[in-house]
Amino acid sequence: MTHFIDRRLNPKGKSLANRQRFLRRARAQIREAVQKSLKESPVADIEKDRKIRISTKGTREPRFRLDPRAGGEHDFVLPGNKEFMPGDEIKKPKNGDGGQAGKQAADYVEGDDDFEFTMSQEEVLDIFFEDLELPNLVRTTLKETPNRTWKRAGITTAGSPNQINLVRTMRNSFGRRLALKRPSLSEIEGLHAELEALEQENPEGEETQARIIGLKEEIARAEAKRKWVAFVDPLDVRFNAFAEQPVPASQAVMFCLMDVSGSMGEREKDLAKRFYMLLHLFLRRRYGKVDIVFVRHTHDAQEVDEQEFFYSRQSGGTIVSTALEKMLEIQRERYATADWNIYAAQASDGYTQSGDARRCVEMLNNDIMPLCQHYAYIEILDEREMEVFASEDSGAELWRAYRTVAEGWENFATKRISKPADIFPVFREFFRKPETAS
Amino acid sequence: MKPVAPLFREAEWDFETLDRAYKAIEEIALNELKLDVYPNQIEVISSEQMLDAYSSLAMPLMYSHWSFGKLFAREETLYRAGYSALAYEIVINSSPSISYLLEENTMPMQALVIAHAAFGHNHFFKNNYLFRQWTNAAGILDYLAFAKSYIAACEDRHGREDVEAILDSAHALMDQGVFRYSRPPRASRERVLEKHRKRREYEAEAYSELWRTLPAGITPPSAPLIPEPEDESDEMRLPEENILYFLEKHSPVLKDWQRETLRIVRTLAQYFYPQKQTKVMNEGCATFVHHAIMNQLYDKGLITEGALLEFLHSHTSVVFQPEFDDKRYNGLNPYALGYGMMADIKRICEDPADEDRDWFPSFAGSGDYMAVLKNAWANYRDESFIEQFLSPKLIRDFRLFALHDKAGESAYKVAAIHNENGYRPVRTMLARQYDVGLAEPNIQVAEANLKSDRRLLLQHRMHRGVPLNEKTKSLMLAHVERLWGYDVDLDELEAGE
Numbered sequence: 001m002t003h004f005i006d007r008r009l010n011p012k013g014k015s016l017a018n019r020q021r022f023l024r025r026a027r028a029q030i031r032e033a034v035q036k037s038l039k040e041s042p043v044a045d046i047e048k049d050r051k052i053r054i055s056t057k058g059t060r061e062p063r064f065r066l067d068p069r070a071g072g073e074h075d076f077v078l079p080g081n082k083e084f085m086p087g088d089e090i091k092k093p094k095n096g097d098g099g100q101a102g103k104q105a106a107d108y109v110e111g112d113d114d115f116e117f118t119m120s121q122e123e124v125l126d127i128f129f130e131d132l133e134l135p136n137l138v139r140t141t142l143k144e145t146p147n148r149t150w151k152r153a154g155i156t157t158a159g160s161p162n163q164i165n166l167v168r169t170m171r172n173s174f175g176r177r178l179a180l181k182r183p184s185l186s187e188i189e190g191l192h193a194e195l196e197a198l199e200q201e202n203p204e205g206e207e208t209q210a211r212i213i214g215l216k217e218e219i220a221r222a223e224a225k226r227k228w229v230a231f232v233d234p235l236d237v238r239f240n241a242f243a244e245q246p247v248p249a250s251q252a253v254m255f256c257l258m259d260v261s262g263s264m265g266e267r268e269k270d271l272a273k274r275f276y277m278l279l280h281l282f283l284r285r286r287y288g289k290v291d292i293v294f295v296r297h298t299h300d301a302q303e304v305d306e307q308e309f310f311y312s313r314q315s316g317g318t319i320v321s322t323a324l325e326k327m328l329e330i331q332r333e334r335y336a337t338a339d340w341n342i343y344a345a346q347a348s349d350g351y352t353q354s355g356d357a358r359r360c361v362e363m364l365n366n367d368i369m370p371l372c373q374h375y376a377y378i379e380i381l382d383e384r385e386m387e388v389f390a391s392e393d394s395g396a397e398l399w400r401a402y403r404t405v406a407e408g409w410e411n412f413a414t415k416r417i418s419k420p421a422d423i424f425p426v427f428r429e430f431f432r433k434p435e436t437a438s
Numbered sequence: 439m440k441p442v443a444p445l446f447r448e449a450e451w452d453f454e455t456l457d458r459a460y461k462a463i464e465e466i467a468l469n470e471l472k473l474d475v476y477p478n479q480i481e482v483i484s485s486e487q488m489l490d491a492y493s494s495l496a497m498p499l500m501y502s503h504w505s506f507g508k509l510f511a512r513e514e515t516l517y518r519a520g521y522s523a524l525a526y527e528i529v530i531n532s533s534p535s536i537s538y539l540l541e542e543n544t545m546p547m548q549a550l551v552i553a554h555a556a557f558g559h560n561h562f563f564k565n566n567y568l569f570r571q572w573t574n575a576a577g578i579l580d581y582l583a584f585a586k587s588y589i590a591a592c593e594d595r596h597g598r599e600d601v602e603a604i605l606d607s608a609h610a611l612m613d614q615g616v617f618r619y620s621r622p623p624r625a626s627r628e629r630v631l632e633k634h635r636k637r638r639e640y641e642a643e644a645y646s647e648l649w650r651t652l653p654a655g656i657t658p659p660s661a662p663l664i665p666e667p668e669d670e671s672d673e674m675r676l677p678e679e680n681i682l683y684f685l686e687k688h689s690p691v692l693k694d695w696q697r698e699t700l701r702i703v704r705t706l707a708q709y710f711y712p713q714k715q716t717k718v719m720n721e722g723c724a725t726f727v728h729h730a731i732m733n734q735l736y737d738k739g740l741i742t743e744g745a746l747l748e749f750l751h752s753h754t755s756v757v758f759q760p761e762f763d764d765k766r767y768n769g770l771n772p773y774a775l776g777y778g779m780m781a782d783i784k785r786i787c788e789d790p791a792d793e794d795r796d797w798f799p800s801f802a803g804s805g806d807y808m809a810v811l812k813n814a815w816a817n818y819r820d821e822s823f824i825e826q827f828l829s830p831k832l833i834r835d836f837r838l839f840a841l842h843d844k845a846g847e848s849a850y851k852v853a854a855i856h857n858e859n860g861y862r863p864v865r866t867m868l869a870r871q872y873d874v875g876l877a878e879p880n881i882q883v884a885e886a887n888l889k890s891d892r893r894l895l896l897q898h899r900m901h902r903g904v905p906l907n908e909k910t911k912s913l914m915l916a917h918v919e920r921l922w923g924y925d926v927d928l929d930e931l932e933a934g935e
Contacts, residue, residue: 003460004453005481008541014490015510021602022507051515059508062610062913064879064898064906072903073844077868079770080761081839081855089849090841117511118518 022059023123029054034124050124053116150242159239172236182229183222191219251289252341252373254280255330257323259348260296260314268380269310271417272347275378278427279345287341293330299353301326320352320398321359328367337371344368345376350396357401364402369409377402377414378426386418442739449544456480459549460556466734467557471727471808475560476575477534480552484541488528489513491538495710496528498536499582501589501702503605529555531563531713533575546745550752553731558724565816566719568712578709585702592695604696607917608682608703613878615682615704616711677882677897680704681918684883690892691923700921715819715874722776723815729753729777759836775836779823782832783810793830825869830861840867845904876901884929892924899931906930 023030033052068074084090155168195215198208256276258264276292283290294309295301298316301323327344335342352360369375379399395403399414406412415426445462446455460480467473483491493510494500526543530536537555539548563569574581593601608615678684682704686697713720732753736746759774760766786794787807795802801810814823833856840863842853853867854860870876885895896918898906911928918926 003478003480004456005479006453007481007483007487007538010483010487012484012486012490014487015493015507017502018493018504018507019510020507021502021504022511025504025602026508059504060913061505061508061606062910062917063613064881064914065910066877066879066904067907068843068904069845070908071845071905072900073842074902074904075840075842075853075867075870077770077838077840077864077871078762079759079836079838080763080767081837082761084839084852084855086852086855086857086860088852090852091849092843092847115508115512117515 026059151245153241153243155238156241163239165238168238173232180229252287253291253335255344257295257346261298261318297323324363350379352398357397361401364405374411379416381418383418446545451545473561478556479534501586527551527555529559535560546748554724554728558727562723607920610917612707615707685921718772718776718820721772725777726780820872821869828865894922894926896928
């Protein structure tokens with residue numbers, strides 16, 4: 001076995017460092033490609049590996065190449081002739097990949113091809129976070145939600161009987177009995193048997209008599225000893241100990257509420273989706289398990305799946321409070337606050353039936369905000385409206401109403417957006433570390 | 439002959455079976471084929487490690503650079519998507535010769551790979567004149583270790599960006615970083631400095647206050663003289679074909695570590711240069727050897743019929759040559775051409791036709807094909823091998839035909855085909871196609887004006903009027919300018935100008 005070396009257990013990933021260098025090198029192209037790829041994929045897919053196609057700009061590796069198509073002449077040899085005779089002419093293909101002979105020529109030219117490769121989710125997220133400067137805010141803004149749980153904390157000598165640790169107790173008892181030489185039951189029985197045999201055999205002999213007396217004394221001593229060396233002594237008893245420890249709830253539910261009435265077009269939904277995506281990503285980094293609940297509403301609210309949420313359209317009026325009711329109902333049914341951290345994000349174009357806004361405010365103040373870790377409201381406007389409502393204070397009824405809620409709750413945020421570029425800053429502002437007011 | 443038990447029956451392998459197979463193969467290779475090989479070191483690796491190895495130019499160690507990461511990303515994606523299978527083996531031209539076996543291979547495949555890499559390639563590396571002259575098999579791994587730590591140290595000292603920039607430019611010029619003709623090696627500037635440093639250290643250690651008290655007229659003993667390196671003259675010898683060498687020696691702007699970095703890259707380029715010139719022969723030799731060994735194993739009863747069939751299946755797909763209009767066609771397959779030619783030499787030695795006697799009077803019918811092959815393996819490269827040994831029969835078998843391509847014309851012209859008049863032109867044209875000197879542009883440093891504006895003039899001597907690709911030309915000039923530090927011009931000259 002002198003010639004073979006098993007390298008399989010050697011560390012793999014020798015190329016990882018080079019790979020990271022490459023990613024850093026092509027950062028600009030990759031960032032662009034990642035953003036594009038994220039835009040086209042479902043909300044929860046952000047956590048998956050994805051194929052990225054970038055242009056080779058920035059990572060080009062040029063060489064001096066000959067370009068026989070630009071001038072001069074050359075010969076080349078191909079296999080597999082079928083019908084050609086010397087002097088025949090073969091039309092050249094128009095472009096490089098139009099035929100085999102052309103391909104041969106194209107080999108001389110450095111390809112400007114796109115470069116495709118797979119990025120792991122970690123790498124994708126790094127790019128994503130780089131844009132958002134999220135790492136800071138992940139650490140600072142979310143409040144810990146302590147759940148308490150009993151955890152084992154070793155063994156104690158005091159406790160309640162139902163916590164007795166039998167194995168430990170009996171091990172102690174056994175050790176003590178061995179150390180103090182407690183006679184076992186079978187030993188005593190042996191002595192009794194011997195005594196009986198002697199008594200039946202020849203009780204008259206002097207020797208036998210003395211032996212009988214000796215045995216009787218021995219038996220008495222053994223039985224006395226059994227009495228004062230107890231089988232299980234209070235000293236032996238051990239109890240399992242438990243201590244209460246806080247654990248952060250490891251699951252979160254994210255309610256996505258959206259107005260899907262006719263006034264919400266493709267553009268509005270796309271903006272909302274990006275926002276939900278960010279929030280989902282944000283929560284994923286924080287919690288072990290994140291559920292998403294999609295609630296859409298017109299004058300009536302329904303829970304739907306993602307496809308329908310983003311892509312189907314419904315006609316009807318707009319009553320926002322129905323969505324809030326639906327959310328509360330789902331929360332009561334499936335997501336107890338003890339086990340779940342609750343987040344909500346609401347997207348709307350700001351219209352609701354008159355009078356409904358007040359009801360929303362009531363529900364938020366009384367029922368919803370006490371349950372939620374964070375509630376984000378984004379109002380999607382077009383750019384013209386954005387100019388009209390330049391001031392934070394002016395706005396449609398729902399906006400003004402929500403502003404009053406925001407005053408009362410620190411973890412309630414409202415923001416208006418009109419184009420994709422607005423989303424990241426808004427998101428950042430939502431989850432910004434609050435200015436520490438001493 | 440008494441029946442022998444096969445070496446293995448199962449597809450599964452273990453180290454004991456590998457060892458037995460290795461011994462049987464070694465017996466055939468050394469005693470029957472009389473191959474001459476470096477000692478073998480065979481390493482079993484996983485598929486991920488194989489991908490790793492791919493992306494560092496198939497070397498076990500390599501300095502870090504993003505381009506290797508790019509290669510890795512591409513290979514990994516292709517592999518994961520199932521577009522490309524991994525190589526069964528990688529073999530490194532070093533002494534001892536290191537072959538990597540993929541753990542997923544079946545036992546018959548492992549035997550094939552051992553025969554192919556550990557004996558076929560190994561024999562070729564050890565005996566071919568190009569490798570003997572240009573590569574130092576015993577030293578390459580140490581050199582790579584030096585390169586890796588040197589580049590890493592440079593990154594620590596000068597910053598990663600600066601080192602990467604130099605490497606980018608040096609990599610771009612790798613094809614222009616080889617000597618095509620021999621030249622005695624010289625001590626590099628960095629190593630000269632190292633010697634000076636050592637000398638100063640010695641003097642510092644040996645210094646003693648005592649010597650200052652000596653009466654006048656007595657000189658203290660001096661440090662032993664380290665011989666000065668041979669004259670590092672700054673005289674340029676122009677024209678210079680090795681652009682990297684020229685820049686390393688004469689660039690007015692490079693610092694010492696940058697010169698040493700260029701030196702590392704051009705040393706690697708020089709190390710790989712023989713492999714570029716012998717693709718067909720190298721693969722042909724390895725394929726011919728594994729074919730001979732596997733059949734011999736079967737004849738001796740050492741492998742089962744099943745194993746032989748598995749081997750043949752894999753062998754046939756390796757030497758498969760799609761025709762030019764097949765969508766699988768991707769150039770001539772070096773395995774197919776190399777193996778085809780070598781099997782053909784065997785045929786000519788053992789069972790020549792009249793035609794072969796006319797074409798190859800020196801060995802047709804000689805019977806000792808191994809002598810002819812060994813001579814070819816030792817003393818030829820692809821271009822000369824094809825020019826010398828491609829037979830009319832093989833041209834017919836491959837149905838080779840030559841096209842003449844003139845830029846500006848709308849059609850290729852069929853210049854020659856596999857007929858009586860065509861054999862010689864086809865053979866010559868195919869040989870030219872494998873001449874690295876013609877496939878790569880001939881660019882030389884023509885002038886460097888150090889006295890005035892420090893302009894560097896490169897000349898591309900065109901072969902049959904084929905110019906450089908404009909797009910990469912401008913990118914490349916930027917790289918040369920980075921290394922030279924001043925303006926660089928590139929003239930393209932017609933031959934004879």
